[in-house]
Amino acid sequence: IVRALILGDRTELDSETRESFAASGIIHLLCISGMHISVLALLLHNILSKVLSLRSSRFVTIAILLLYGYLIGFPVSFLRALIMYSINALALLPGRPSDPVTRLALALLGILLWRPYQIHSAGFALSFLASAGIILLQPPIAAAFCLPRLQDRVKEIKQPLKRVILRVCVYALGIASASLAVMICTFPAISAYYGGQRLLSVPANLISIPLSSIAYPLSMISIVISWVFLPAGAILAKAAAYLFSIIVSIARSISTASGITLSAPNYPLLLLILHAILIVCASTLTRFPERVRRYLPFSVMLIAFLSIGWAKLSAYPFQAIFFDAGQADAMLLKTDGYVFAFDIGDIYTPIDDYISASCISLDGVFLTHPHYDHAGALKRVIETRRPSVIYVPIGWFDVEYNETIQEGITLAGEAGIPIIELKTGDSIQLTDNAVVNVYSPSAATNNVNDMSLLLEIHSRGHTVMITGDLTESGEPETVPDIDILKVSHHGSKSATSEQFLLK
Secondary structure, three states: OHHHHHHOOOOOOOHHHHHHHHHOOOHHHHOOOHHHHHHHHHHHHHHHOOOOOHHHHHHHHHHHHHHHHHHHOOOHHHHHHHHHHHHHHHHHOOOOOOOHHHHHHHHHHHHHHHOHHHHHOHHHHHHHHHHHHHHHOHHHHHHHOOHHHHHHHHHHOOOHHHHHHHHHHHHHHHHHHHHHHHHHHHHHHHHHHHOOEEOOHHHHHHHHHHHHHHHHHHHHHHHHHHHHOHHHHHHHHHHHHHHHHHHHHHHHHHHHOOOOEEOOOOOOHHHHHHHHHHHHHHOOOOOOOHHHHOOHHHHHOHHHHHHHHHHHHHOOOOEEEEOOOOOOOEEEEEEOOEEEEEEEOOOOOHHHHHHHHHOOOOOEEEOOOOOHHHHOOHHHHHHHOOOOOEEEEOOHHHOOOOHHHHHHHHHHHHOOOOEEEEOOOOEEEOOOOEEEEEEEOOOOOOOOHHHOOEEEEEEOOEEEEEOOOOEHHHOOOOOOOOOEEEOHHHHOOOEOOHHHHHO
């Protein structure tokens, strides 16, 4: 963990630890972020100012940070924090302090001029959005929590114990308001990149940030001291390790705990613009009265419900969407506000990203047969958007299939998702206007390709036929007239016979 914090190298972290930090919303603690640079810069400046002038200590601090950045490869979050710190430190020398919005804008401009391709990076977007949230939204949220009033109250209290308790409350509310500000500002990006934001991330940050603020500089100091006197460095390292072990325990506990996850489909451009406008309106950049601005940050989250409504409306027209899934099959049907998947591709399927980006629910999954290239993504799809039901061909549980598919079936069972076997003659009413008729298989078979579901989807005057990997020997004698045929076995020469096409 210290290696990740100091060098930005997470290769030695086990996957369970990385995933637990990500799931609990404190993954930023494993990145060299603005918080770590601020702590390091403050530590360096305080030490150097004891032996150097104020001007010299600031220049030397910036020089050491530049050397540090060179060693770790100048990640985006480090560059942003470095530029913002340098502008602030140098502007104070002639007595002309800069405002945080200007510093953030200059950091954005500088990085895009140097590395314009970073604009596509999730780390770039989240780093700047998180900083914007703290700068623009934390003050009004803190005002809503009556934080300024409590800070004034601390100065008035004379009793030591009450003063300490109130200071702790002020500190906790400060972190909570910052966490909420970051969550609100980054929510569209978090939903787009990771599918949603867990509410438990707020208490996770509330506990972990103070611990990390102590453990991080402690680990840095222990490394320096160990060069001089190893036993003393080892003692400090032990203390830092203990604090980090608490943070890891918090991350693992919250990542496995049941809790509410806020998620929304990708915001359309109009809603993204509205989201940004409301954030600016909530900040001190505008002249809205404080009593209005303190509640505006919470109204920003209402846009998430607008994006959900937008996605619901977009699912009403009939749409049959076929995905370019490589050597795999994946299709999505949208109609009457419902969404159904017909085969979902392998574990690298694009259907998972599409569902996360544009659908609020997945009402059902049809798996034509248990081959990896048609059902390998089942586990991922269930984790992304838990379907209400899964349909499979008769005989599904009588054949052997890929371990990845088995993991998905097991997860479906654990989640209580019903798995229904279908055969010739079955009919599924998807919506008031959409129905699925099953033309094959008529009975269980050992030939996995020929157990493929042959499905006719009829909705609002449109007809689509899904064939899976059905071979000529498994084709039925009669089929209905259809508008769109998804040819069998990825268009293989040995599948979908000419006789079947002429029918």
